[in-house]
Amino acid sequence: MNSFEYMQPNNLESASKFLVKNNSSYAFAGGTDILGLIKDDIVAPKQLVNLKKINSLNFIRHDNENGLSIGALTKLSDIENNEIVRTKFSLLSQAISEVATLQLRNVGTIGGNICQRPRCFYFRGDFDCIRKGGDTCFALTGNNKYHCIVGGGPCYIVHPSDSAVALLALNAKFKIFNGKDETVIPAKDFFVLPDVDDMKENILKDGEILTEIIIPNPNTETVSKYIKVKERGAWDFALVSIAGVFNIKNKKILDGKITFGGVAPIPWEEETLNAKLKNISIDEKSINQLSDSAFNKTDALEMNSYKIPLAKNLIKKLLLEI
Ligand SMILES: Cc1cc2nc3c(=O)[nH]c(=O)nc-3n(C[C@H](O)[C@H](O)[C@H](O)COP(=O)(O)OP(=O)(O)OC[C@H]3O[C@@H](n4cnc5c(N)ncnc54)[C@H](O)[C@@H]3O)c2cc1C
Ligand code: SF4
Known part of the structure; x- marks a missing residue:
């Protein structure tokens, strides 16, 4: 583990200044991901900038006009157990309850969960792969059971965040501070595919901080559900997960x-599937048609084509359960 300077700014401007000063500075929120990366020598920051002293980033607010607003430093367990989130935005609460363990959710933050690094075991191990600046993807010819089936190349990670899949389905927006100004972008524009940038998972530039997550109010007919398939019953990352938000009336x-986790390097939307979710009856025929319309064009690797029927069957399960 390398030596690093540890900074504890109490406002956003200073945090951003520290982060931009040195391009090997890292933000530190709950620390549940970044400390593991440092200990395993995957990243070697010169400065670690603790965001936790910035009180203005720890909040959950709701109003009927603007919807739900969550500060990036809010702990996952505080969001999961918040009464408004549980009742009006239950998809987010369900997805967060699937993150890791209670102990990790008591420490990890929503900003850290969205910005966490991938879990590919070559990336986390002693392999100088493309995502670490090398020129080889070891997963391509190695063990690719847990890798992506869509959106891959030249790197084949899956995005590890459960909350991000729900936030994409909920049409969330993310607020980003760049040292001077704040911008708000749709969640779907935050994440980047490897053919755009094979060393980063999102658009944040040096010094930029994710500050807030904003979710529009659902209407009164909205029904939602998150389902996560894991290899084992205890805590684990998703093999495939699915989130759905629907406005339903008279079984229509x-x-x-619908959004997916575990299938792509970013939280994923199958556009052909979502285009069909308009004025459609919930019956056996249409459920089969919807499932058939998704994941027909994939780039499954040698060991992960099982994810195609898994994702298709999750569409059926989701629609039957809602
Ligand atoms: C054993 C284990 C199991 C896990 N299982 C799951 C799981 O099933 N599902 C799941 O979704 N996650 C899982 N995780 C990941 C866990 O949820 C994350 O570690 C956690 O959410 C990260 O939050 P943090 O606040 O601790 O982030 P940190 O570790 O502090 O930061 C993570 C990354 O985000 C950056 N960052 C943090 N906050 C900001 C910000 N506001 N703006 C810009 N950059 C920022 C940091 O620089 C760092 O690169 C697991 C982790 C572990 C260790
Ligand atoms: S999938 Fe990405 S992170 Fe994993 S070995 Fe290949 S390049 Fe590295």
């Missing part, structure tokens, strides 16, 4: 959105 989906 008026409109809706």
Whole structure:
């Protein structure tokens, strides 16, 4: 483990200044991911900038006009157990309850969960792969059981965050501070595919901080659900997960959105599937048609084509359960 300077700014401007000063500075929120990366020599920061002293980033607010607003430093367990989140935005609460263990959710933050690094065991191990600046993807010819089936190349990670899959389905927006100004972007524009940048998972530049997550109010007919398939019953990352938000009336989906985890380097939307979620009856025929319309064009690797029927069957399960 390398030596590093440890900074504890109490406002956003200073935090951003420290982060931009040195391009091997890292933000430190709950520390549940970044400390593991430092101890395993995957990253070697010169400065570690603790964001936890910035009190203005720890909040959950709701109003009927603007919806739900969550500060990036809010702990996952505080969001999971918040009464408004549980009742009005239950998809987020369900997805967060699937993150890791209670102990990790008591420490990890929503900003850290969205910005966490991938779990590919070559990336986490002693392999100088493309995502670490090398020129080889070891997963391509190695063990690729847990890797992506869509959106891959030249790197084939899956995005590890459960909360991000729910936030994409909920049409969330992310607020980013760049040292001077704040910008708000749709969650789907935050994440980047490896063919755009094979060393980063999101658009944040040096010094930029994710500050807030904003989720519009659902309407009164909204039904939602998160399902996560793991290899084992105890805590684990998703083999495939699915989130769905639907406006339903008289057994008909008026409109809706389905998103997936565990299939792509970013939280994933199958556009052909979502385009069909308009004025459609929830019956056996349409459920089969919806499932058939997804994941027909994939780049599954040697060991992960099992994810195609798994994702298709999760669409059926989700629709039957809602
Ligand atoms: C054993 C284990 C099991 C896990 N299982 C799951 C799981 O099933 N599902 C799941 O979703 N996650 C899982 N995780 C990941 C866990 O949820 C994350 O470690 C946690 O959410 C990260 O939050 P943190 O606040 O501790 O982030 P940190 O470790 O502090 O930071 C993580 C990364 O985000 C950056 N960062 C943090 N906050 C910000 C910000 N506001 N702006 C910009 N960059 C920022 C940091 O620089 C760092 O690169 C697991 C982790 C472990 C260790
Ligand atoms: S999938 Fe990405 S992170 Fe994993 S070995 Fe290949 S390049 Fe590295």
